[in-house]
Amino acid sequence: MPRFFVDSALHSGATLPLPDDVARHVQVLRLRPGDTIELFNGEGGQFDAEIVEIGRRDIQVRVGEFRAVEAEPPYRLTLAQGVAGSDKMDWLIEKAVELGASAFVPLVTARSIVRLSGERAQRRQQHWQRIVQASCEQCGRNRLPAVAAAQEFGLWLASLPTTPVEGELRLLLSPRANQPLAALPQEAPRGNVTLLIGPEGGLSPDEEAAARECGFTAIGLGPRVLRTETAGIAVLAALAARWGGW
Numbered sequence: 001m002p003r004f005f006v007d008s009a010l011h012s013g014a015t016l017p018l019p020d021d022v023a024r025h026v027q028v029l030r031l032r033p034g035d036t037i038e039l040f041n042g043e044g045g046q047f048d049a050e051i052v053e054i055g056r057r058d059i060q061v062r063v064g065e066f067r068a069v070e071a072e073p074p075y076r077l078t079l080a081q082g083v084a085g086s087d088k089m090d091w092l093i094e095k096a097v098e099l100g101a102s103a104f105v106p107l108v109t110a111r112s113i114v115r116l117s118g119e120r121a122q123r124r125q126q127h128w129q130r131i132v133q134a135s136c137e138q139c140g141r142n143r144l145p146a147v148a149a150a151q152e153f154g155l156w157l158a159s160l161p162t163t164p165v166e167g168e169l170r171l172l173l174s175p176r177a178n179q180p181l182a183a184l185p186q187e188a189p190r191g192n193v194t195l196l197i198g199p200e201g202g203l204s205p206d207e208e209a210a211a212r213e214c215g216f217t218a219i220g221l222g223p224r225v226l227r228t229e230t231a232g233i234a235v236l237a238a239l240a241a242r243w244g245g246w
Contacts, residue, residue: 002029003038003046005133005144010039010047014063023059026051037061042136042144045069071140073100073245075188079232080105082199083150085113088229093128097135097145099236100245102192104128106150111201116150125149153207163215167191170216173198173235174208175225177218181238184219188243197232 004022018026031037033051039061040046048064079101083089093104106128108115116124128147136144164170167190196203196211203211212218226234240246 001036001038002026002031003040003137003140005137006039006041008041010041010063010066012047012063012066015052015060016063017058017060026059027054036064039063040136040142042133042142044143046142069140070142072102072143073188073240073243075193075239075243075245076102076191077193077195077236077239078103078105079236080107080156080194080196081232082107082109082153082197082203082228083112083114083116084199084228089114089128090131092229092232093131093147094135095233096236097132097141098139099233100240101145101236102143103145104132104147105156106148107153107156107199108150109153109199109207110204112199114199121150153203154210157210157214160214165191169193170196170211170214171235172196172203172208172211172216172218173221173231174218175202175220176208177220179217179219181219181221181235184239184242186242193239195232195235197228197235200228202228 004025006019006022031051033054035051037049037051038046039049045066045068047066049061050064051059052062053060077100079096081092081104083106084092125147132145132147169189171193173196196216208218221231221234
């Protein structure tokens with residue numbers, strides 16, 4: 001059944017117009033009055049809905065039964081990712097949503113090829129949030145991960161408490177780490193997990209040192225050096241297998 005994100009309140013029995021972008025998608029799929037779709041607004045659960053009218057400019061649907069369906073892993077993970085170039089960041093965010101990431105923090109680091117600020121950073125944030133929405137529609141998630149505005153690595157690190165709170169886990173992916181991923185706890189942490197990954201070229205030694213001082217534990221993925229867009233996906237998949245995210 002086609003699934004669509006709607007950024008508004010949803011109530012069983014209500015009749016409402018679909019947003020323009022969703023209406024265009026419905027038209028592309030050649031759906032007709034009487035067809036059933038699924039709607040979610042990112043706050044959890046989903047609604048069945050029936051298309052009741054297709055006009056020249058809008059499409060009306062009747063919201064049906066609410067279903068408390070969830071596809072979230074049993075842990076919350078924030079991916080703090082050095083901004084990657086080209087379309088790598090788009091691909092990474094799309095796949096990380098499928099693998100259960102709960103939030104994204106794009107970081108501008110010393111070795112970042114892409115430098116984002118001002119209006120350009122705002123446009124990229126909106127673009128990445130749309131990718132999150134589309135990925136949730138595809139993979140069945142009903143809670144929408146948030147994408148933060150791109151920010152400088154040092155400012156982001158300074159915004160964190162100097163030490164992790166109880167149950168929190170901060171992980172730094174580094175080819176120089178002595179601790180393997182297999183050394184992590186067998187059970188998912190009770191608190192939030194933050195996974196920090198550098199851009200192409202990785203984090204600088206000074207940035208890694210600053211992260212360690214802020215409570216990040218460096219972990220490695222063995223003898224092979226992965227690309228930045230591969231590393232996060234590999235770790236997310238491994239943690240899902242380890243902590244019951246599948």
